[in-house]
Amino acid sequence: MLGEAARAAGYRLIVRDAVGSTMEEARRALDQGDPGSLWIVARSQSAGRGRHGRNWGSPPGNLYASLLLVQPCEPALAPQLGFVAGLALHDAAAKVTGLSAPRLALKWPNDLLIDRAKTAGLLLEGESRAGRFAVTIGMGINVASRPDDTPYPATFLKAEGAAASIEALLAALSDAWVARFNAWSLPGGFGPTRAAWLERAAFLGETITLRLAEGPLSGRFLGLDASGRLELDVAGARHLVDAGDLYFGLPG
Structure with missing residues (x-):
């Protein structure tokens, strides 16, 4: 279930048992005229993908979600939404694990780390269809397990916070998104967003x-x-x- 603030702001949720990818489900919803502010969550994915079309392993027990936004901003500003999403993800992970920076950190441009081990990834795609500009933000978050075949260290939220669950994380993430997106949407809002992201940045100065x-x-x-x-x-x-x-x- 989405968080209380997200529901009050008009966000909606679709949950699927299994999909190819939540990103493709979001694109299908867009093609069908969905107005956006839509979270799509799957318990498992058979064709999850990350940046540059890389495969993203998607076993049950982790959170696989895409957020469809329609007309959220001018297209030129859309890349900034990756920083907004990263901050929301950091906020949510902090809430369910009790961790904070610098142990919990954001790696440019799209990863969440715990002790320099990847815990989540983001994928942001923008497109114009039928005269509507849409942004889809895909998120894959290791909650109960991590992949074993990565070329980099990886971990998962339950390893740090036994109470971490898909349900608690989704509620926290959807509410954190509302707060971070609303702050970014204010005039000059990227300045505070940028500052907040840098406070949580991994490898700054290195x-x-x-x-x-x-x-x-x-x-x-x-x-x-x-x-x-x-x-x-x-x-x-x-x-x-x-x-x-x-x-x-x-x-x-």
Whole structure:
């Protein structure tokens, strides 16, 4: 069930036992004219995916959700919703585990970490269909288990908080989304959102490696610029990066 604040704000929930992916279910709802503010949750996925089309393992016991938003903002601002979603996810995980920063941290651009081990991932996609601009935010959150075949450390919420459950997490996440989205929607709202995200950022000030389309780029993580691009100090020169995969060691 969604949280009380989410229900009061008009958000709706669909729960499926098994789907290909909640992202595809959201796209289907959009094609059918759904007005948005819709959470779609599945108990398992057979074709879950992450960034760049990567497979996302989806065993039962974890939370697989997509949030469909219709006309949430101007298309140029849509990437900022990834930071809003990250903060909501951090808030919800903190509530169900009792953890806080720096143990609970956000990795640019889309992951939640506990003690530098991946616990959740976000995927944000925007598209225009039939004259409507829509954003779908997919979330895969390790609640009861973690995958064993990842090239990076991974963990799950129950390992840190025995009371963590899909139900408690969804209620906390949906309410946290409402609060963070409303704050971001205020005039100048990305400034406080950016500041809050940086307070929870993993590897800030450390040397990181970004895997970009043109090849790896290493430097010191300085922060985010006013529009949300990652700032990297590379041999004394400031680089701005719109998108990429962040590694905190040399890329494998």
